[in-house]
């Protein structure tokens with residue numbers, strides 16, 4: 001049982017956002033205690049909007065404080081497009097969250113991709129890996145970068161980051177950041193953290209909402225079936241938590257957790 005992920009289900013997004021906030025603050029404080037920084041990787045999709053709802057809410061106590069000055073934000077996956085492109089995960093995070101952070105909450109350090117290499121996704125991935133190497137110490141001394149938290153979404157096919165079901169990238173064991181040129185979800189050219197990096201995070205959190213997710217949630221939690229999200233569940237075990245609404249897990253027989 002200790003190996004199982006934690007499943008938190010909520011009647012509505014408001015309650016989900018407020019518990020997600022508490023969870024993120026716990027991860028933030030643990031990161032600051034460990035290395036005076038909170039190193040977090042984020043995905044695109046619907047996540048940035050939910051994150052904004054969770055993080056920009058007014059604090060309810062002195063402990064309930066987001067310390068953006070200590071945040072270092074990396075991208076769990078990114079599309080090979082300019083940073084102001086409508087498909088850019090950076091642009092999405094910027095418009096949904098970063099631009100809305102009031103000055104008194106501090107300013108996170110944000111690490112977007114280097115867009116001089118958009119035509120060559122291998123180079124784009126290598127550059128982003130080098131950025132991680134500089135931030136997480138040298139590759140010789142660190143086998144994998146260990147994020148304090150990875151905040152991820154779950155696609156309707158069970159993908160996460162840009163790790164898609166049945167794709168050869170799922171077997172990547174060496175690279176920290178890998179290119180993909182045939183993403184089934186457009187746009188096709190992207191880079192993504194590799195599965196070992198995702199599963200080695202101190203904590204890994206998924207956010208999945210809406211009835212459209214219920215069939216894939218059943219497969220992930222009841223069958224596994226080698227789906228990328230299920231592989232993260234297996235690899236990260238109890239370090240992995242899912243924040244979902246009831247609609248997303250209707251009919252899914254997996255024990256829900258009552259509290260953090």
Ligand SMILES: O=C(O)[C@H](O)[C@@H](O)[C@H](O)[C@H](O)COP(=O)(O)O
Nearest residue numbers: 043044045046153154155160161
């Ligand atoms: O770049 C991307 O495409 C995203 O990072 C992707 O991995 C996303 O997180 C999932 O597709 C879930 O998306 P939703 O939250 O919108 O369902």
